Amino acid sequence: MxxxxxxxxxxxxxxxxxxxxxxxxxxxxxxxxxxxxxxxxxxxxxxxxxxxxxxxxxGKKKESPIAINSSSTLSALVPNPQTKNPMKTIQKEMGATLMGLGLDDQVTIQAGEQELLIIIKENVTFHTGEAAILEGSQPILDTVAGIIKRYPSFQVEIDGHTDDLPINTAQYPSNWELSVARATSVLKYLISGHGLDPARFIITGNAEQRPLFPNMTPEQRAHNRRVEIRLRDHQAT
CATH class of the missing domain: 1.20.5 (Single alpha-helices involved in coiled-coils or other helix-helix interfaces)
Known part of the structure; x- marks a missing residue:
């Protein structure tokens, strides 16, 4: 067991x-x-x-990509009315516009630091001895009016000039009256046609006292018969 x-x-x-x-x-x-x-x-x-x-x-750090702001890029390409010295830009723009209209040979544009001088020849603006604006000059004045509207800080001076040949009519006893009448005609066109503020304008008549050239030849006299429009930026002063 x-x-x-x-x-x-x-x-x-x-x-x-x-x-x-x-x-x-x-x-x-x-x-x-x-x-x-x-x-x-x-x-x-x-x-x-x-x-x-x-x-x-x-090691070498990678460079960060540069951020591009589309609005700042556009503002660099498109002129800003508040730019301190836009005169050079306006000169180029207006020159291109008048060239497109076939009127660039009738206008001289000079740009300074705070002033733009626009010289319009008589043959496109008035008949000799008259102050009624010709239709051919209206595209030029319309272009100027657009600039004046665009830059509200600009003051405008319109100067009438003649040659030294005397005039003695019932309407214009001398070149003084004729030069003032021409400046006034340009002023009225800009104000009535484009609704610009009259307080921004000054007009003067200089008769033959401020020639560009000696009044020795018909060509020189033709250059002296003119209207000058000065745009001054008072905001920059």
Whole structure:
């Protein structure tokens, strides 16, 4: 009996041992994925450390792209009425406009720091000895009116000039009356035709007293018979 009991005990112990080993193998198999995940996380940490270290290595910095503001670009291309000295810009614009109209040879434009001088020849503006504005000069005066409207700080002086040939008519007893009448005609056209403020204007008549050339030839006299329009920026003074 003792022998049989002893065999049973050995059998039970052997079976129990196998169950323990089988259970241990099962536990090891269940935890194998944890080992793999741990290795993967370790590798990721190593790569992160290497990447961070490389990004901290001193080197040439990339230049930041220059931001371009479309509105500021347009304002540089399109003249601003508040610009301190827009005279050169106006000179170019007006010259291009008159060239397009085929009238650039009838007008001289001179730009200074704070003044624009527009000289209009008599032959496109008036008949000799008269002060009624000719239709051919209207596109020129319309262009000038547009500039005056665009720059409200500009004051305008209109000067009438004649040559030295005397005039003595019932309407114009001398060149003084004729030169003033011509300046007045230009003034009235700008005010009535374009609604400009009369307070911005000054007119003068100079007769033959301020010639551009000596009154020696018909060509020189033709240059002296003219109307000058001066635009002065009082805001810049």
């Amino acid at each position: 003792n022998g049989i009991s002893e065999k049973k005990n050995l059998y039970r112990e052997g079976r129990y041992q196998k169950m323990v080993e089988a259970s241990a193998d099962s536990v090891d198999a269940d935890h194998n994925w944890l080992i793999t995940l741990s290795d993967l996380l370790s590798l990721l940490l190593v790569f992160f450390i290497i990447f961070f270290a490389m990004s901290r290595v001193p």
